[in-house]
Amino acid sequence: MGTGLVGASVAQAMTRAGVEVHLQDARYSHAVVAASRGAGTLTSLDPAAYQLVVVAVPPGALAAVIAEALDTYPNATVTDVGSVKGVVLAQLRATGVDLARYCGSHPMAGSQKDGPLTASPDLFVDRTWVITPHDTSAAQSVLVVRRLAEMCGARLVTMAAQHHDEAVGQVSHIPQLMSALVAGGLLDVPAEHLQLAGQGLRDVTRIAAGDPKLWRQIIAANSGALRVELEELHEDLGKLIAVLDDPDAVEAFLARGRRGTQALPGKHGSAPSAWAEVVIEIPDAPGALARLFTDIETAGVNVEDITIEHDPGRPVGMLGVHVEPAASGVLATAMTDRGWTVRT
Amino acid sequence: MGTGLVGASVAQAMTRAGVEVHLQDARYSHAVVAASRGAGTLTSLDPAAYQLVVVAVPPGALAAVIAEALDTYPNATVTDVGSVKGVVLAQLRATGVDLARYCGSHPMAGSQKDGPLTASPDLFVDRTWVITPHDTSAAQSVLVVRRLAEMCGARLVTMAAQHHDEAVGQVSHIPQLMSALVAGGLLDVPAEHLQLAGQGLRDVTRIAAGDPKLWRQIIAANSGALRVELEELHEDLGKLIAVLDDPDAVEAFLARGRRGTQALPGKHGSAPSAWAEVVIEIPDAPGALARLFTDIETAGVNVEDITIEHDPGRPVGMLGVHVEPAASGVLATAMTDRGWTVRT
Incomplete structure (x- = not known):
């Protein structure tokens, strides 16, 4: 129910996995587009035949649609993909409906884009998918939602809604x-x-x-x-503000911020400081990026991450190439030899 | 005076322009490295022979070094490259030294990198360089500093120090x-x-x-x-915090933030919304980026900007390619035809 980016992507992943998926959307055209892109069908079954309902509607509508789904589909586990869990659970409890067949979840994917045209069956691959069972969730329903996340290729994390x-x-x-x-x-x-x-x-x-x-x-x-x-x-x-004229206190504030950035896990869960950065100037010329990456490949160095810096009014950008520390010298030398301006 | 990233880059640009540059640094090894990279010489002249002194030392040392330079080099215009101007000017005024030959400036370049090894004579090309004359700056001194910024290829902006x-x-x-x-x-x-x-x-x-x-x-x-x-x-x-439970007020706060992002000038001074974005999945495979950019080039589309999104634990990144709106369909079709996963 709901075929925006997240709902249509879940449906595509499940269809690809061989599951029969039936699509619904308050905006019928969205369901049509999703169906045309391999997300499932627009037909419907006997309500008693559904095993799982995935509610992927805007946050403000979640509780009402979940409650309606629990009522309409008497044998289905119902989950949602909302990004906040506690309020929805409280709203559902207030309705007095039996919540044994409900287990919340939150796939940590999506983007500033929206709509079924942006969907991909790979949207959740290796992404975190948080499952939030509550104290009256049936074990079987939790298993069904776990299986959903696994079939979408996500990494499972289980937490209480409030947590x-x-x-x-x-x-x-x-x-x-x-x-x-x-x-x-x-x-x-x-x-x-x-x-x-x-x-x-x-x-x-x-x-x-x-x-x-x-x-x-x-x-x-x-x-x-x-x-x-x-x-x-x-x-x-x-x-x-109170210590703004005390440089030692300001430095302590700034140092605390720097430690905070170091607490963030890096790509693939590694420490952010694990890579060395080689900075290469990108000329504002046709083909420059393609030549640049071809030369990086030729250098035989594995690129872990890249960053780009731009400034208004400046045609030259800087490409930060993150590599294993042992490889940074090799890359810098190879790129300099090929005529690129490199800063290590 | 001072051969870190900014000082050595200014010196390289001036040397390249045919100006005779003499280097000084409290860390003599930095001056040696800068000289070895084409920034100038380590010799010195009769103090009366210098025409311009560029002070590129840490912020806390600026006023003392500028005052000393005005005293030591009786015929030189003295400028600095510090990122804050008002306090330095006030400190200089407090010394009672004649400031006619001083005109502050601030080249808006640099990076998280430091040291003469990171210098480039092109560091300031098309960057903003702010000149901050004060009420007793001699017109001739202001002209000398303007000429310095121009010879480094920068875009000049003139402002009062406080401004x-x-x-x-x-x-x-x-x-x-x-x-x-x-x-x-x-x-x-x-x-x-x-x-x-x-x-x-x-x-x-x-x-x-x-x-x-x-x-x-x-x-x-x-x-x-x-x-x-x-x-x-x-x-x-x-x-x-006071209106956090009032969704209309929260939306107004968020909408104000969005308008703020739209007030920022984009690359080359264009409006940030001028480009369309085509989002392409980057497989975590050797050569993927090189192939991707080669295919983008083959599509014949001019790339205005690129952005990358990563998430921990997810081997697939997304490349956001910003192009003229009229070109986004061409690019999306061409890339899809070549087997890339594209979201427009």
Whole structure:
């Protein structure tokens, strides 16, 4: 039920795995598009025949659609893919409906894109998929939802709903709000000043471009956990202002921030500091990137990650190539020999 | 004076332009390395023979070194490349030295890298270089500094020191502090929760990895302008907390943030929304990026920008290719035909 990016991707993955999938969407055209892209069929069965219902509708509609599905499909396990779990569970409990056949879940995938055209059966491959059973979930229903995540190729994590909401509040919703806070402040900055903006400001404010109508629902559903976090940040910001003229205290604040970045797991779960970076200038010429990557390949070095830096008004970008530390010298030499401007 | 990344790059650019450059650095080995890389010579002239002294030392040492240079080189214009201008000017005024031959400047380039090995004579090409004359700067000195920036290939902007500090506070120092605020909060987040972190949190906290010892000097030198901005953000954050349970007010806050991102000038000064994005999956296989860019080139489409998204534990990355809107369909079709998984 719901064939946007996430719903249609789940359906494509299940169809590919040989499961019979029936699509529904309040926007019928979305279901048609999803069906045309291999997500399933538009036909329907006897309601008693469904084994699993995946609810992939906007956050504000989750509880009502889940309750309706539990009522309509008497033998089906019902799950959802919402990004906040606690409020939905509380809303469901308030309806008095039997929740044994409900088990929440949250596949940590998606993007700023939306709609069935953006779906992919591989969207969840190696992504984290959080399962949030509650105290009255039937063991069989939890198993069905686990099997769903496994068939989509995801990495399973099990957490209580409240625990999940606290975690995504910290790593996703708080950054969203703080990015919006900084970005909103830019409206008071003269355009002449904004001309001096570099990559750092762009990085900090990038996610603030997300859809306010989607995010209002996520924030509303998790406001309890977020309030605690925001009050701590508010207090920390107040403390920073109080010590702004004490360089030692400011340095301690900055050093704490740096340690925080080091606490984040890197790609493939490795420590962020595990790779060495070789920085190569990218000329603003046709074919430059293709030649650059061809030469990197020719150097025989395995690329772990790449980053790009741009600045307005500057035609030359910088490509940061992250490699095993032992390989950085090899790469830098090979690229310099081929005429690239390299900084290690 | 000072042959780190910025000082050595200025020296390389001036040497290349045919100017005789003499290098000094408190760390003599840095001057030797810079000289070996075409930045100038280690010899010295009669102090009266110097026409221009460029002071490129750490922020905390600027005023003392500038004052000493004005005293030592009686005929030279003296400038600096510090990222904060007002405090240095005030410190210089407090010494009572005649400042007619001093004109501050701030080339907006550099990176997280440092040292003369990272220098490039092209570091400032098409970058913004802010000149900050003061009310007693001699016209001739301002002209000499303008000529310096022009010979380095930079785009000139002239601002009063206080105005400059307010601008870089807003677009550079405030994002740095807010990124550190969010990153510092991560130290209180359980490692299990951090496993759920995605690209958004990484973007918001990336610059918080910067050197606390450098940034303490920048913050200390601009604390006046920063205090005003931080107090506004502190107040805005308090207001957000107060309305956190009012979805309309939260949406207005988020919408304000989105408008802020739209106020930022894009690459080459164009509006950020001018390009269409074609998103292509990058398999984690040897040669994948080289093949991908070769196929993009073959499609005959001009790439304006690229972005990469990664998630921990997921071997497949997404490449966002930004092109003219009219070209996005051509690119998507061409890449799909060549077997790539494309989302438009």
